[in-house]
Amino acid sequence: MDFVTLNNGIKMPQLGYGVYQVKNSECERCVLDAIEVGYRSIDTAQAYGNEEAVGRAVKKSGVPRSELFLTTKVWISNAGYEKAKASIEQSLKKLGTDYIDLLLIHQPFGDYYGTWRAMEEAYKIGYLRAIGVSNFYPDRLIDLCRFVEVTPAVNQVETHVFQQQKKAHEYMLKYEVQHESWGPFAEGRKDFFTNPTLTAIGAKHGKTAAQAALRFLLQSGVVVIPKSTHKERMVQNFDVFDFQLPPEDMAAIATLDEGESLFFSHYDPATVEMITGLKR
Numbered sequence: 001m002d003f004v005t006l007n008n009g010i011k012m013p014q015l016g017y018g019v020y021q022v023k024n025s026e027c028e029r030c031v032l033d034a035i036e037v038g039y040r041s042i043d044t045a046q047a048y049g050n051e052e053a054v055g056r057a058v059k060k061s062g063v064p065r066s067e068l069f070l071t072t073k074v075w076i077s078n079a080g081y082e083k084a085k086a087s088i089e090q091s092l093k094k095l096g097t098d099y100i101d102l103l104l105i106h107q108p109f110g111d112y113y114g115t116w117r118a119m120e121e122a123y124k125i126g127y128l129r130a131i132g133v134s135n136f137y138p139d140r141l142i143d144l145c146r147f148v149e150v151t152p153a154v155n156q157v158e159t160h161v162f163q164q165q166k167k168a169h170e171y172m173l174k175y176e177v178q179h180e181s182w183g184p185f186a187e188g189r190k191d192f193f194t195n196p197t198l199t200a201i202g203a204k205h206g207k208t209a210a211q212a213a214l215r216f217l218l219q220s221g222v223v224v225i226p227k228s229t230h231k232e233r234m235v236q237n238f239d240v241f242d243f244q245l246p247p248e249d250m251a252a253i254a255t256l257d258e259g260e261s262l263f264f265s266h267y268d269p270a271t272v273e274m275i276t277g278l279k280r
């Protein structure tokens with residue numbers, strides 16, 4: 001496993017396991033499988049409704065808490081200082097832990113400055129080892145970085161071979177914010193797993209399209225958290241540290257970038273209305 005060092009000196013595994021859209025009934029089993037496979041970083045969120053299942057799996061796994069890296073997120077409905085403070089307590093309780101390794105603001109909407117103040121406070125007390133954001137595109141990220149005391153350690157944004165976020169990446173480097181990908185496989189859109197470029201490059205290294213795609217992001221300095229409910233795929237997605245893509249493969253995959261979201265744009269008014277209206 002490779003690690004990245006965040007701007008506060010904390011080490012984070014560069015590959016983790018994401019549990020978005022993993023049903024509550026399945027989540028405990030999935031996280032236990034992932035930990036057995038070797039994953040040590042788990043990405044959940046209040047809005048996924050499965051923090052308790054993650055917490056149960058962590059306990060059952062028998063792996064010391066200090067060897068695991070747990071990320072969760074504060075949803076918009078808990079934005080603002082007081083609500084976020086209560087929400088942090090709730091997440092700690094649901095995860096059954098006395099600290100969270102990384103807490104992210106899930107969306108750049110609502111009173112996220114109030115949320116950030118509550119997070120800074122909890123960070124200073126030691127309830128949170130690192131604090132960051134998600135879905136903050138350069139305009140919002142720069143604004144936040146300029147006006148807060150603790151600079152976000154991480155920004156988790158849609159990132160995969162079709163949306164490589166090159167400009168956003170530059171700004172994250174500039175402000176020393178670690179780039180983390182959500183949707184590293186674009187959730188399978190655009191026939192991701194049979195893409196001819198990824199398949200051919202994977203085959204050259206005895207690997208799959210999925211593994212080539214993850215390797216591309218890892219070598220681009222991005223943290224990845226692929227999701228799968230299938231143990232054999234968890235194994236496959238974890239097995240990406242024994243090969244290197246040479247510059248010509250990196251360049252070929254770089255040409256797949258379309259520079260646009262395959263899901264939704266945070267700059268589109270209709271999308272903002274949709275996300276801010278979601279009841280979670």
Ligand SMILES: NC(=O)c1ccc[n+]([C@@H]2O[C@H](COP(=O)([O-])OP(=O)(O)OC[C@H]3O[C@@H](n4cnc5c(N)ncnc54)[C@H](OP(=O)(O)O)[C@@H]3O)[C@@H](O)[C@H]2O)c1
Pocket residue numbers: 017018019020021043044106134135156181182183184185186187188193210225226227228229230233236237
């Ligand atoms: N911050 C945010 O707003 C945000 C948004 C979205 C996601 N996330 C985080 O990012 C994580 C990953 O993103 P994601 O879950 O949206 O999508 P993803 O990881 O890009 O793709 C998951 C899909 O790929 C399939 N899959 C996984 N490995 C495979 C393999 N080796 N071969 C073939 N198919 C494979 C999975 O199917 P099976 O499960 O059936 O195997 C699932 O349908 C999430 O779980 C979540 O933690 C965050």
